Amino acid sequence: MTSLLTIAWIYIRIGLIFVGGGYVLIPLLNHIMVEQYHWLTLRQFLDGLALSQLTPGPLAMLATFTGFRAGGFPGALVATVCIFMPCVALMLVVGRNYDRLKRIDIISSTLAGLLPAVVGMVAAAAWNLGVSSLTGIKEVLILLVGFALFKWTKISPMVVIMGAGLVGLLLG
Amino acid sequence: MSNNTQKVSLTDIFLTFAKIGLTGFGGGMAIVALVERVCVREKNWVSAEEFMHGLAFGQILGPFSLNICTFTGHHLRGIRGGVIAAIGFILPSFLLVTLLSWIYFTYNKLPQLQAALKGTNPVVIGLIVVVAIDMGRKQIKGSGGLLMALVAFAASVFLKLNAAWILLGAALWSLCFSYFRKRLT
Numbered sequence: 552m553t554s555l556l557t558i559a560w561i562y563i564r565i566g567l568i569f570v571g572g573g574y575v576l577i578p579l580l581n582h583i584m585v586e587q588y589h590w591l592t593l594r595q596f597l598d599g600l601a602l603s604q605l606t607p608g609p610l611a612m613l614a615t616f617t618g619f620r621a622g623g624f625p626g627a628l629v630a631t632v633c634i635f636m637p638c639v640a641l642m643l644v645v646g647r648n649y650d651r652l653k654r655i656d657i658i659s660s661t662l663a664g665l666l667p668a669v670v671g672m673v674a675a676a677a678w679n680l681g682v683s684s685l686t687g688i689k690e691v692l693i694l695l696v697g698f699a700l701f702k703w704t705k706i707s708p709m710v711v712i713m714g715a716g717l718v719g720l721l722l723g
Numbered sequence: 724m725s726n727n728t729q730k731v732s733l734t735d736i737f738l739t740f741a742k743i744g745l746t747g748f749g750g751g752m753a754i755v756a757l758v759e760r761v762c763v764r765e766k767n768w769v770s771a772e773e774f775m776h777g778l779a780f781g782q783i784l785g786p787f788s789l790n791i792c793t794f795t796g797h798h799l800r801g802i803r804g805g806v807i808a809a810i811g812f813i814l815p816s817f818l819l820v821t822l823l824s825w826i827y828f829t830y831n832k833l834p835q836l837q838a839a840l841k842g843t844n845p846v847v848i849g850l851i852v853v854v855a856i857d858m859g860r861k862q863i864k865g866s867g868g869l870l871m872a873l874v875a876f877a878a879s880v881f882l883k884l885n886a887a888w889i890l891l892g893a894a895l896w897s898l899c900f901s902y903f904r905k906r907l908t
Contacts, residue, residue, distance in 0.1 A: 680844065680847065
């Protein structure tokens with residue numbers, strides 16, 4: 552079994568360089584887990600990838616899976632905490648200085664100016680997800696019902712998502 | 724902070740983000756859409772604008788779904804709030820992955836959970852679309868904004884550009900704009 556210290560060190564380093572969304576992580580983790588440390592076979596790595604995508608957490612939940620493999624439950628815990636530590640710390644620093652940053656003229660106008668791009672990105676996420684998961688008429692129907700519920704009712708979105716999961720289980 | 728003078732309790736923060744972390748199937752933007760619904764619309768914890776700033780900053784390092792939770796939590800109760808929100812959000816997935824990993828390495832089989840995602844994925848798309856419409860209505864003013872939104876959309880969908888790059892580009896664009904406007908006036 553790998554020592555927890557080694558696991559902690561590996562995942563902190565990954566957490567520090569893990570820029571720009573989850574997909575950078577796949578080749579990186581594959582290299583470290585499969586080729587360098589031989590904790591997993593390629594097959595297991597891919598299964599773990601599928602498995603971590605079953606959860607609401609980010610793709611980086613792959614750290615939990617690989618950490619579990621390397622060191623059982625403690626390994627999973629250490630890996631998860633360490634991979635997320637750098638970005639949580641950074642967000643806390645950003646949050647702390649946010650009010651001060653906002654008061655600087657050039658920063659606040661830049662921030663205000665880039666917001667339309669954020670909107671475009673959110674819309675693009677819907678598009679990309681749609682391309683991969685709207686495979687039939689059933690899915691389109693669920694989408695329309697969901698859209699209507701979110702747009703015109705006050706039902707909690709969590710309830711709607713859980714309900715849709717049940718529908719998926721029953722239909723699937 | 725918009726209008727709540729009362730401090731939000733850490734328990735409340737934890738429970739809210741745990742619920743989000745339990746139900747937000749569908750990846751990064753699904754979480755963002757959920758946090759927007761719950762923390763901006765329902766609870767008025769952050770303003771729409773602050774939320775989007777948090778989202779932009781959240782592209783710098785790590786998963787932005789987690790980052791927006793940390794940002795919102797920090798906004799409410801400082802460092803403790805941010806850490807509690809992050810833990811609350813990750814905990815359900817952590818427990819789920821641990822359980823599934825245990826099953827996987829013991830029985831060498833993946834549980835059949837994909838069927839449930841068949842139902843949640845379309846509904847999550849609906850949620851994201853609604854959030855995009857609401858955000859767009861508020862934040863896109865004039866043709867310049869519309870153009871930027873369309874370019875960002877196209878860059879992401881057709882060029883498959885990373886979100887961080889798109890935002891960096893948008894920031895430069897907007898920086899130049901505000902710089903020149905200042906020099907002219």
